[in-house]
Amino acid sequence: xxxxxxxxxxxxxxxxxxxxxxxxxxxxxxxxxxxxxxxxxxxxxxxxxxxxxxxxxxxxxxxxxxxxxxxxxxxxxxxxxxxxxxxxxxxxxxxxxxxxxxxxxxxxxxxxxxxxxxxxxxxxxxxxxxxxxxxxxxxxxxxxxxxxxxxxxxxxxxxxxxxxxxxxxxxxxxxxxxxxxxxxxxxxxxxxxxxxxxxxxxxxxxxxxxxxxxxxxxxxxxxxxxxxxxxxxxxxxxxxxxxxxxxxxxxxxxxxxxxxxxxxxxxxxxxxxxxxxxxxxxxxxxxxxxxxxxxxxxxxxxxxxxxxxxxxxxxxxxxxxxxxxxxxxxxxxxxxxxxxxxxxxxxxxxxxxxxxxxxxxxxxxxxxxxxxxxxxxxxxxxxxxxxxxxxxxxxxxxxxxxxxxxxxxxxxxxxxxxxxxxxxxxxxxxxxxxxxxxxxxxxxxxxxxxxxxxxxxxxxxxxxxxxxxxxxxxxxxxxxxxxxxxxxxxxxxxxxxxxxxxxxxxxxxxxxxxxxxxxxxxxxxxxxxxxxxxxxxxxxxxxxxxxxxxxxxxxxxxxxxxxxxxxxxxxxxxxxxxxxxxxxxxxxxxxxxxxxxxxxxxxxxxxxxxxxxxxxxxxxxxxxxxxxxxxxxxxxxxxxxxxxxxxxxxxxxxxxxxxxxxxxxxxxxxxxxxxxxxxxxxxxxxxxxxxxxxxxxxxxxxxxxxxxxxxxxxxxxxxxxxxxxx
DNA sequence: TTTGGCACAATTTTT
DNA sequence: TTGTGCCAAA
Ligand SMILES: Nc1ncnc2c1ncn2[C@@H]1O[C@H](COP(=O)(O)OP(=O)(O)OP(=O)(O)O)[C@@H](O)[C@H]1O
Numbered sequence: 001x002x003x004x005x006x007x008x009x010x011x012x013x014x015x016x017x018x019x020x021x022x023x024x025x026x027x028x029x030x031x032x033x034x035x036x037x038x039x040x041x042x043x044x045x046x047x048x049x050x051x052x053x054x055x056x057x058x059x060x061x062x063x064x065x066x067x068x069x070x071x072x073x074x075x076x077x078x079x080x081x082x083x084x085x086x087x088x089x090x091x092x093x094x095x096x097x098x099x100x101x102x103x104x105x106x107x108x109x110x111x112x113x114x115x116x117x118x119x120x121x122x123x124x125x126x127x128x129x130x131x132x133x134x135x136x137x138x139x140x141x142x143x144x145x146x147x148x149x150x151x152x153x154x155x156x157x158x159x160x161x162x163x164x165x166x167x168x169x170x171x172x173x174x175x176x177x178x179x180x181x182x183x184x185x186x187x188x189x190x191x192x193x194x195x196x197x198x199x200x201x202x203x204x205x206x207x208x209x210x211x212x213x214x215x216x217x218x219x220x221x222x223x224x225x226x227x228x229x230x231x232x233x234x235x236x237x238x239x240x241x242x243x244x245x246x247x248x249x250x251x252x253x254x255x256x257x258x259x260x261x262x263x264x265x266x267x268x269x270x271x272x273x274x275x276x277x278x279x280x281x282x283x284x285x286x287x288x289x290x291x292x293x294x295x296x297x298x299x300x301x302x303x304x305x306x307x308x309x310x311x312x313x314x315x316x317x318x319x320x321x322x323x324x325x326x327x328x329x330x331x332x333x334x335x336x337x338x339x340x341x342x343x344x345x346x347x348x349x350x351x352x353x354x355x356x357x358x359x360x361x362x363x364x365x366x367x368x369x370x371x372x373x374x375x376x377x378x379x380x381x382x383x384x385x386x387x388x389x390x391x392x393x394x395x396x397x398x399x400x401x402x403x404x405x406x407x408x409x410x411x412x413x414x415x416x417x418x419x420x421x422x423x424x425x426x427x428x429x430x431x432x433x434x435x436x437x438x439x440x441x442x443x444x445x446x447x448x449x450x451x452x453x454x455x456x457x458x459x460x461x462x463x464x465x466x467x468x469x470x471x472x473x474x475x476x477x478x479x480x481x482x483x484x485x486x487x488x489x490x491x492x493x494x495x496x497x498x499x500x501x502x503x504x505x506x507x508x509x510x511x512x513x514x515x516x517x518x519x520x521x522x523x524x525x526x527x528x529x530x531x532x533x534x535x536x537x538x539x540x541x542x543x544x545x546x547x548x549x550x551x552x553x554x555x556x557x558x559x560x561x562x563x564x565x566x567x568x569x570x571x572x573x574x575x576x577x578x579x580x581x582x583x584x585x586x587x588x589x590x591x592x593x594x595x596x597x598x599x600x601x602x603x604x605x606x607x608x609x610x611x612x613x614x615x616x617x618x619x620x621x622x623x624x625x626x627x628x629x630x631x632x633x634x635x636x637x638x639x640x641x642x643x644x645x646x647x648x649x650x651x652x653x654x655x656x657x658x659x660x661x662x663x664x665x666x667x668x669x670x671x672x673x674x675x676x677x678x679x680x681x682x683x684x685x686x687x688x689x690x691x692x693x694x695x696x697x698x699x700x701x702x703x704x705x706x707x708x709x710x711x712x713x714x715x716x717x718x719x720x721x722x723x724x725x726x
Numbered sequence: 727t728t729t730g731g732c733a734c735a736a737t738t739t740t741t
Numbered sequence: 742t743t744g745t746g747c748c749a750a751a
Contacts, residue, residue: 062741091741118740192741260740358738363742380740414727421727540741561739583738599739622736623742 005043005076009033016280017041018048019247023240023274025225026249027267029311030296030605031287034249035565038221039069041247042085043076045219053085055218057239060089061227063541065565069223086217090232091192092540094199097213098190099536102198104206108185109198112402112532115539116184116191119386120407121145124183128176139172147173148180152193153229153261155200157181186438188404196231203238214242224565225250225270229261233273246274252307253300256561256599258591264305283310287567289318292611295641296604302636303594320643321604322612323634328625329361329575332616333368336572339612340555341372343570349375352570353556355563355603357581361574362557369555379558385538389496389509390516394538396486397479397531400470403440409467410439416495418459424452440467466490478529480520487513560603571607573600576615576631600633613642 006014013033016026017040028034042058045051060066066087074082086093095115102109116124125148126141147170151161158181162174184190190198203210220240222228225248228236240246248270255264271277285293293313300306326332340352354365362378369376384390392415398408413428414420431451432442446452447460466489473482487493496509523534556568560581575581582596604611619628634642 089741195741256739257741259738360737360742417728419727423727559739580738585738595739620742 005040005047009037009040010282010284012280012282012284013037013040016249016282017044019278019280021219021243021245023244023246023270023277024248024280025267025270025277026247026280026282027251027270027307027309028249028280028282029251029285029309030254030602031285031293031567032282032311033284033286034251034282035065035069035223036072037282038223038247038249039072040076041221042069042073046073046082046085047077051219053082055216056221057086057093057217057219058088058221059093059223060087061224061565063089063092065223066092089540090228090235091195094195094235095536095540097199098195098202099532101202101206101209101212104209105198105202109188109190112188114187114189114398114402114405114408115195115536116189116407117386117539118145118192119391120189121180121191124180124407125176128179128183131179132172132175134172139169143169144173144176148177149193150261151177152197153231155197155231155234183406186404187406188402189407193231196229196235200231200235200238203235210238213239218243219245220247222246222248223250224254226252226255226264226267227257227262228266230263230266233263233266237273244274252305253303253309253598254564254602256564256595256602258595259586268305268307281309283312285311285313286315287608288313288605288611289315289609291318291320291641292604292607295321295611295637296601298638298641299604299633299636300597300601303597305591305594318609321637321641322610322645323642324612324614324645325630326614326616327618329364329616329619330368332574332614333364336365336574336612336614337368337372337374339572340374340570343610347570349553349555351568352572353558353563353566353568353606354572354574355558355560355606356574357560357583357599358575359559365557365574369557375552375554376557377552377554379556380562383541384512384515385541387509387512389512393483393486393492393513393516394535396466396470396490397474397482397535399440400467400482401474401532401535403467403471404438406439409443413443413463416490416492418462419455420459420463424456427452440464474531478520478524479531479534480517480524482531483517483520560599563606564602567606567608569607569609571603571610572612572614573603574614575619576600576613576634577619578629578631580619580628581631582633597633597636600631612645 006017009017010033013036016024016037019041026034026037038058042056045056046053058066058069060069066089070082070085070087073085073087074080086096088096098109098113099111102113103111122141122145125144129139129141129144151158156164158174158178161170161177165171165174184194203213217239220236222236227250236246236248248267250267252264252267255262255267258264266273271279288296290313293311297311301308324332324335326335336354340349343352356362356365359380366376366378368374385394392412395408395411398405399412403409410425413425428439428442428446431446432439435442435445437445443460444464447457447464450457452460466486469489470482470486473485477485493510493513496506496513498506520534523537527533560573579587581600582593586592586596604613613634615628615630615634617628618625620626
């Protein structure tokens with residue numbers, strides 16, 4: 001059984017998989033089977049070496065990769081489940097460890113701690129800046145947040161940071177960082193960086209906890225080691241100390257998260273960091289055709305900070321990498337979509353992917369797909385759990401479970417509105433401060449002591465009842481039932497419905513709340529009814545597609561970052577323009593530029609059979625046309641490996657495909673010009689030319705909002721204004 | 727306190 | 742082009 005498993009590996013891979021122990025680094029290029037080696041090694045350890053699943057920790061980069069890894073191992077071992085095997089991201093692993101053992105630190109956290117998402121953190125920083133009278137104009141909350149995050153990954157506490165701080169920016173950040181930390185501690189909450197940092201502190205400071213995990217993890221395996229940060233490195237160090245069995249795989253050419261604190265030095269220094277570490281190289285690429293591989297290799301060879309490697313393939317040439325220069329971004333998308341339509345004869349939708357540098361680029365491609373009825377799925381981007389309505393509902397659950405969670409309480413205190421406005425909230429916050437207690441305690445005190453007008457006190461009591469109800473019901477029922485109750489008790493759905501006028505599309509928002517409930521049901525059927533666990537999963541979940549059921553046959557649209565670790569037979573790498581890829585904000589420094597080049601390399605090496613690089617001579621940015629230049633990266637790929645193309649990619653057309661084309665041709669064309677619609681150009685007697693921005697109502701009472709070229713925005717009654725369509 | 731309107735500013739990448 | 746925050750009016 002084990003032998004058969006090893007048969008599907010080449011000699012170098014087999015060496016890695018069966019490596020007896022100690023520290024080892026598999027350093028290898030794209031598509032050389034690193035991830036495969038990890039999966040096989042886990043299976044090998046469990047079967048041939050009789051290691052208990054409980055003793056193995058495998059770290060992946062995303063939750064999705066973790067799931068896939070688990071599935072692969074199960075498949076290799078022909079097992080239905082391996083519940084004790086730890087596979088997950090660093091963050092998930094730390095969250096799990098902290099849930100079990102944070103209290104050993106003796107405060108300030110308890111096991112019900114909340115995990116803050118980026119949105120919560122940003123909101124808090126914004127508020128703290130405002131409290132200090134710092135305008136967002138001068139200092140961007142985002143910059144503050146990333147300074148704090150950077151400090152945390154360097155292991156710099158707020159106090160240490162404040163001591164070291166020099167210069168206007170850092171001197172502004174320092175007190176905010178201090179206040180931020182205090183707030184989180186008081187709220188029994190951790191941000192993403194804290195998960196790692198506090199876990200590390202726990203392991204370093206509590207010998208009994210350290211001993212427990214050091215003893216448990218006889219084997220630690222890490223995928224994508226090139227994108228680990230300093231804290232993660234230290235975690236691995238501590239955890240692997242007893243057994244010394246640390247098995248890492250990575251590719252320095254695919255390090256693309258420096259902006260998030262990843263330190264490429266980790267992989268470059270592996271041998272120095274872990275004495276006696278063995279380095280294993282894999283040089284055969286199993287993924288891409290030769291043309292694709294060589295084009296990518298040539299590109300990344302322009303980087304200087306790399307170890308360098310040979311990478312070869314036995315696959316055929318496979319035709320040159322195509323480069324398409326489109327007149328505009330719309331035509332770029334049209335070209336890509338038409339090509340996919342014609343490639344459908346040979347590939348399933350799901351085998352094709354469109355990659356881009358920024359999320360904003362997805363839109364044009366979505367429209368192009370929509371027009372042609374190409375099923376597509378945007379991976380990442382706008383996350384389901386980040387929607388306002390979803391976050392509101394979750395905040396009730398968070399607050400019910402962790403009453404110290406001040407951010408959650410503050411978020412929902414007056415949502416839906418119950419007459420507790422800004423002044424009341426401020427007074428409550430002051431009261432909490434004065435009595436050195438939590439916000440919820442302050443609310444309770446205020447209600448009991450009648451510190452506010454009676455109407456306000458009644459509202460406060462009502463609010464407390466709901467939080468209590470959540471706490472009580474969470475113990476008995478599953479997340480879905482608790483949520484259902486919250487919705488009823490708060491009238492939240494009705495509130496959304498009323499929001500009709502101002503809020504965008506109330507129905508979609510109500511639908512999102514429903515989807516949340518069904519996601520919970522689904523969770524319950526898989527993992528049981530633990531609300532705490534659900535909230536943790538949700539906080540760490542990245543893409544929304546974890547919600548959706550099963551793989552659908554749809555074209556994938558995603559950023560280059562999101563494409564890491566994946567592979568597709570057909571890849572379109574779009575927007576290869578100067579200042580976009582490489583992005584203007586990263587091209588300033590040589591290091592930044594090299595990372596952009598790696599990003600491009602990652603994108604190219606996702607392709608198995610066909611790779612097309614596209615760029616547009618003109619692109620809409622904020623609705624304004626901009627002239628664009630091709631990316632310098634295009635010039636770094638040798639001419640022999642690329643070919644300029646002009647027409648749509650053709651594959652032999654099947655009857656089915658011809659039908660699809662015809663169908664698409666008949667598909668919804670833009671509405672006829674002569675109808676008053678959003679985007680229509682109009683002329684007004686007095687105001688001259690303008691563009692319709694919005695329409696409300698219909699018939700006689702229809703109102704039109706128009707942006708006039710010379711008079712700005714006006715709202716008019718369509719029936720009286722005498723508008724001419726032009 | 728709430729609502730709606732309006733100006734304005736923003737886009738890198740994400741656990 | 743979208744979203745957000747601020748301000749004025751009810
Ligand atoms: N020995 C092998 N025989 C057949 N196919 C292989 C072998 N090794 C790897 N492959 C295939 O090559 C492809 C790439 O493997 P894998 O994703 O593990 O590579 P990787 O090194 O992790 O890639 P990347 O770093 O680019 O994400 C997969 O489709 C895998 O099945």
